Amino acid sequence: MSLGEFDIIARYFARQSARGDVLLGVGDDAAVLDTQAGRKLVVAMDTIVEGVHFLADSDATDIGYRAVAVNLSDLAAMGAEPAWMTLSLSLPRANEQWLSGFASGLFELADEYNVALVGGDTVRGPLVVTVQVAGWVEADAWLTRSGAKPGDxxxxxxxxxxxxxxxxxxxxxxxxxxxxxxxxxxxxxxxxxxxxxxxxxxxxxxxxxxxxxxxxxxxxxxxxxxxxxxxxxxxxxxxxxxxxxxxxxxxxxxxxxxxxxxxxxxxxxxxxxxxxxxxxxxxxxxxxxxxxxxxxxxxxxxxxxxxxxxxxxxxxxxxxxxxxx
Amino acid sequence: MSLGEFDIIARYFARQSARGDVLLGVGDDAAVLDTQAGRKLVVAMDTIVEGVHFLADSDATDIGYRAVAVNLSDLAAMGAEPAWMTLSLSLPRANEQWLSGFASGLFELADEYNVALVGGDTVRGPLVVTVQVAGWVEADAWLTRSGAKPGDxxxxxxxxxxxxxxxxxxxxxxxxxxxxxxxxxxxxxxxxxxxxxxxxxxxxxxxxxxxxxxxxxxxxxxxxxxxxxxxxxxxxxxxxxxxxxxxxxxxxxxxxxxxxxxxxxxxxxxxxxxxxxxxxxxxxxxxxxxxxxxxxxxxxxxxxxxxxxxxxxxxxxxxxxxxxx
The missing domain is CATH 3.90.650.10 (PurM-like C-terminal domain)
Known part of the structure; x- marks a missing residue:
């Protein structure tokens, strides 16, 4: 059975989110999101490539999990609270079993941290997964790499x-x-x-x-x-x-x-x-x-x-x- | 000459932006961005793959241009004003001439529309380019695919x-x-x-x-x-x-x-x-x-x-x- 891009998105990635700040989610040209006054938006983007960031015969669930985990780790390093993510999935074939496993891994941490998948892209190509996460920090208080002082x-x-x-x-x-x-x-x-x-x-x-x-x-x-x-x-x-x-x-x-x-x-x-x-x-x-x-x-x-x-x-x-x- | 990931980012992608809302840009674990009260955030993400979305022998400048253009087109379809973007660049080799051309194409429309590159990822892999753009619409007024009525x-x-x-x-x-x-x-x-x-x-x-x-x-x-x-x-x-x-x-x-x-x-x-x-x-x-x-x-x-x-x-x-x- 052949799956089109829209079938893939509808079947595996279009989920209702409990987040009230997702005004328009997966399925249009872009997502529309509500922001919070007095807070700052924190965004990170990480890409994992087959054979470089995960082994070529990796379990699809582990790949989906990793794509989110490495991004949330960046938000953790900023002291941010995660909110939304977008997914770019380049994959060679639309295999239903693979997609189902990938989606379950992808949503494992996303659900735990109440991160809504709000959009992205699904294309045919080599197996490359990019996730962008966005989250919030309270105004004027986030972590950086640059604040350490001698003696710390x-x-x-x-x-x-x-x-x-x-x-x-x-x-x-x-x-x-x-x-x-x-x-x-x-x-x-x-x-x-x-x-x-x-x-x-x-x-x-x-x-x-x-x-x-x-x-x-x-x-x-x-x-x-x-x-x-x-x-x-x-x-x-x-x-x-x-x-x-x-x-x-x-x-x-x-x-x-x-x-x-x-x-x-x-x-x-x-x-x-x-x-x-x-x-x-x-x-x-x-x-x-x-x-x-x-x-x-x-x-x-x-x-x-x-x-x-x-x-x-x-x-x-x-x-x-x-x-x- | 061999270029490390940090050299690539510093040389081609870390630019000062004129935007006052980029509180922390390229170079840390994530970017920190200021939001605007009363406006809604619009985000889109598109991926282009060599041999699928552009020809295998494409000019690097054209590839960089396209990666931004296709994303801005999504924001256009929402009626949004572009603000920031993140870039995931998976590429087989760190070739300086290619990177220089790619960056010039990438920034062509970005500069025209005052879109700041605030972060992303650079990895070794097949040539796959993902850009996420974010922009703004005034509260409660954005375009969707779903509002057409018979007779329109x-x-x-x-x-x-x-x-x-x-x-x-x-x-x-x-x-x-x-x-x-x-x-x-x-x-x-x-x-x-x-x-x-x-x-x-x-x-x-x-x-x-x-x-x-x-x-x-x-x-x-x-x-x-x-x-x-x-x-x-x-x-x-x-x-x-x-x-x-x-x-x-x-x-x-x-x-x-x-x-x-x-x-x-x-x-x-x-x-x-x-x-x-x-x-x-x-x-x-x-x-x-x-x-x-x-x-x-x-x-x-x-x-x-x-x-x-x-x-x-x-x-x-x-x-x-x-x-x-």
């Missing part, structure tokens, strides 16, 4: 490295029972740290989400803030599942350079950090992993108080052997 | 078919001097009818942009409005350039089913149409090509008052031999 304490949420370890488990078809399943899940189902971002919104001096690897992303935060960072490798949160399946050194590389964590990296003023964290009563585990320093906007990793070199840097889509001209 | 007069802007004829000129490497150059330009550089949409915003009963072919898109307007349409083929505006290079019958097929017009199709109440059009003092040529009818939401084409059959339907990305499962 550096924190990360969750356990960096578990996602990269999970990818290794999948790629090597590793056995390993519950630990393997746990790590795979960490890779396939990243949790955007929306609640944490909302809590940090007025107290963190800088924040960003960790998607390309902890050290690579920390360098970006340093560059944006114009200061350096000392990262204490010994302070990194340990993963029981990674300890079970990987050598300690490999685990460390995943934590520092693995990517796909979608955790929040953020800074707090040293003199208020303890009080802030105790007041916030965070549901999400956060760990102090270093301190911001003066001087060059670079990252120094320390292990046993000695400089420590990571084996590989994080992922930059264009700085690979294949790219460049 | 049906209009189209510009000269449908010239773009499809221009594509034929390119694909067949036709000679033909000025007429050929004119038609090619009509295909490569569609003009979004922003000003016309703004003028029609409070007076048209329905509107949409024509991208998949006049009859195919008119069918969508009929379906959304729940009425039929009679399209008078003899009333279609004639193109001097098409008459010079194509048989009359071929020209008619391009006009009815060619696609890529990016003109506005709209309806006006019969008793007020003449007065409305004379009051508006439109800069853009519009032509009455039919009338909306009661009954089934289908399109009847008439030529010399006789039913007329078009040879081929418009383009649906998934209803081709290749697609479907």
């Amino acid at each position: 304490l550096l924190f990360v949420s969750g356990i960096p490295g578990e996602a990269a370890a999970g990818l290794a488990v999948i790629q090597r078809s590793m056995l390993g029972g519950e630990a393997a399943a746990f790590l795979k899940h960490r890779f396939l189902r990243p949790r955007p740290r929306i609640e944490l971002g909302r809590q940090l919104r007025t107290v963190a001096t800088a924040a960003m989400d960790v998607s390309d690897g902890l050290v690579t992303d920390l360098r970006k935060l340093c560059a944006a803030s114009g200061c350096g960072a000392q990262l204490n490798v010994d302070a990194l949160p340990e993963s029981a599942a990674m300890r079970e399946l990987f050598e300690a050194d490999d685990g460390l590389q995943y934590a520092l350079a693995g990517g796909d964590d979608y955790e929040l990296l953020f800074t707090l003023p040293a003199d208020r950090a303890a009080a802030v964290l105790s007041e916030l009563q965070l549901q999400q585990r956060v760990t102090q992993i270093g301190v911001m320093t003066g001087g060059e906007p670079s990252v120094q990793c320390l292990r046993d108080a000695q400089p420590f070199r990571i084996r590989r840097a994080g992922y930059d889509h264009f700085n690979t052997g294949e790219a460049g001209s | 007069l049906l209009f189209v802007s510009g000269i449908p078919g010239e773009a499809a004829a221009g594509l034929a000129v390119i694909q067949r490497s036709m000679l033909g001097g000025e007429a050929a150059a004119f038609l090619k330009h009509r295909f490569l550089r569609p003009r979004p009818r922003i000003e016309l949409g703004r003028q029609l915003r409070t007076v048209a009963t329905a509107a949409m942009d024509v991208s998949d072919g006049l009859v195919t898109d008119l069918r969508k307007l009929c379906a959304a409005s729940g009425c039929g349409a009679q399209l008078n083929v003899d009333a279609l505006p004639e193109s001097a350039a098409m008459r010079e290079l194509f048989e009359a019958d071929d020209g008619l097929q391009y006009a009815l089913a060619g696609g890529d017009d990016y003109e506005l199709l709209f309806t006006l109440p019969a008793d007020r149409a003449a007065a409305v059009l004379s009051e508006l003092q439109l800069q853009q040529r519009v032509t009455q090509i039919g009338v909306m009818t009661g009954g089934e939401p289908s399109v009847q084409c008439l030529r010399d008052a006789q039913p007329f059959r078009i040879r081929r339907a418009g383009y649906d990305h998934f209803n081709t031999g290749e697609a479907g499962s």
